[in-house]
Amino acid sequence: MMVGGNAYLDHAATSPMPDAVLDAYVEALRTVGNPASTHGHGQRASQVLESARDRVARLVGCDHAELIFTAGGTESINLALKGLYWSRRRAGAGPVVLVAAGEHHATVEAAEWLRDTQDAELVWVPIDERGLLAPDALAAAIDEAGADRIAVVSFLWANNEVGTVQPVRELCRIAAEHGIPAHVDAVSALGQVPIDFAESGAAALSLSAHKVGGPVGVGALVLGRRVTADALLHGGSQQRSRSGTQDVAGAVAFAAALALVLDEDGRPRASTIEHVESLRERLISGVRAADPSAVLRGAPLGPGRLPGNAHFTFPGCQGDSLVFLLDAAGVSVSVGSACQAGVAEISHVLLAMGVAPDEAAGALRFTLGHATRPAEVDALVRALPGAVRAARAAGLS
CATH class of the missing domain: 3.90.1150.10 (Aspartate Aminotransferase, domain 1)
Structure with missing residues (x-):
């Protein structure tokens, strides 16, 4: 362009x-009512919001209830890493956070914050000369740290700088076999490679709308039904693990942007x-x-x-x-x-x-x-x- x-x-x-997304966004901005309100205006707003949630969820391979709208990829990543860490620690998991080297700064800084303020033990898992996180490297890091001491593992679906796509299903399988939830940052991969949350085996998946032509300030965290993440934001419990009035127009525009770059099966x-x-x-x-x-x-x-x-x-x-x-x-x-x-x-x-x-x-x-x-x-x-x-x-x- x-x-x-x-x-x-x-x-x-x-x-x-794109113009089609802008048109959908502007039209949705005319929606009157808070989707959490029980009156007619609120319920109509809720219908628009939930229809958009259904469309996004279908295109990324998750259930309606698993999709949490956020203010962007950074919030999604922070909610996943911090929320999973806190929840797992309360449930008796160890303090280790495994993070692949070369991650986006949102992941790097959230993990370092957990290390510096929440007593996490941060372990960087090496990547190779192509930017690839090899399954053997993840398995070795888990063995060295001890699976029962690991709270969460996090890695990119595709590196945001050099574009290397990771073997996501294999990496998630290794984590799951050791009882460790895997968070996958799919922000840079969305719209370019097929993303199916259910098939990936991930516990959590971060997304952002503006990487695919949606608005800035809109994103999503996909959180598996059986996965618990403590909230970052409190004050209403409008969504599972996230409080705050929901952005109806942002959700509509996100869905519209995805529909332009993905087919009905969710493939680019x-x-x-x-x-x-x-x-x-x-x-x-x-x-x-x-x-x-x-x-x-x-x-x-x-x-x-x-x-x-x-x-x-x-x-x-x-x-x-x-x-x-x-x-x-x-x-x-x-x-x-x-x-x-x-x-x-x-x-x-x-x-x-x-x-x-x-x-x-x-x-x-x-x-x-x-x-x-x-x-x-x-x-x-x-x-x-x-x-x-x-x-x-x-x-x-």
Whole structure:
């Protein structure tokens, strides 16, 4: 999608809202009444809300009662990790929290908070050079920590930086065989790979609407029927494990966005995936032509990688410089590193994959969506050689 005449290749950060979703959102904003109220207006609002819940639940393979609407992926992850930890500890589980290396900062910081304030023992499970959490690595971590001492395990469905898709069913099976609930962060995977909560074996699953063209500030936590998570928010008990007046319009827009990217069986639309993959191949070829020294990071192209992801490191460049230079040329991309409180940091994901710090400093993430057009990829390919030359001339200072 050309936004304001510019090329937008940062869909993993947020994906633009299609007109059909915006229309559904605006119409739902006209709904009068609190869905928790018992009068007619409230009950009509409740009907709209629950219809949206049904649609989202069906598309992600869970029951209606298992879907908890939240204010986004960060809240969902925090509710899952903290809620499961507290609930499990009260039930007699041990204090260990297993987290895969290279997770999203929402998971990393929630887990570190549990360690620093709630007496959790945080254990990082290593990932390999592709960003993959191998089942053997998880099994070894469980054996080393002791299954009866582990409260919860958490990992991404697909890495949000390098796009590597994890063997979710196998990882969840290993956790379940040891009686450990597995939380899976599916925020970056939603809309790009099939997600079926029931088949995954996960105890909890985090989702966010704005990664698939829904509104910012809307998400969901899928919590298995037999799983208990203590609440983060108190004051009404409108939803299981979550209090707060529910966002009817946000739920409607989330459902509308999912319906555009998924078919009736909850699988990403084949035509969309083919479109995105073909543009990604065009992008990768263009990047390699512009800078043959650029290194594609993550899993090989194929089912083990998100179709809309291409992550490169550019030797001798600073990723932030490349972002600035490309932005000046009208192309929006992102660094592979996180920027916390305005301070650029080398990507913890790449470091966990064993990439040397000086190489990791030159990371760029290109992410495509169903509305991406060839002209946007071509704009990047035209702008990249000059940006690389300028960034390399500036060095890593």
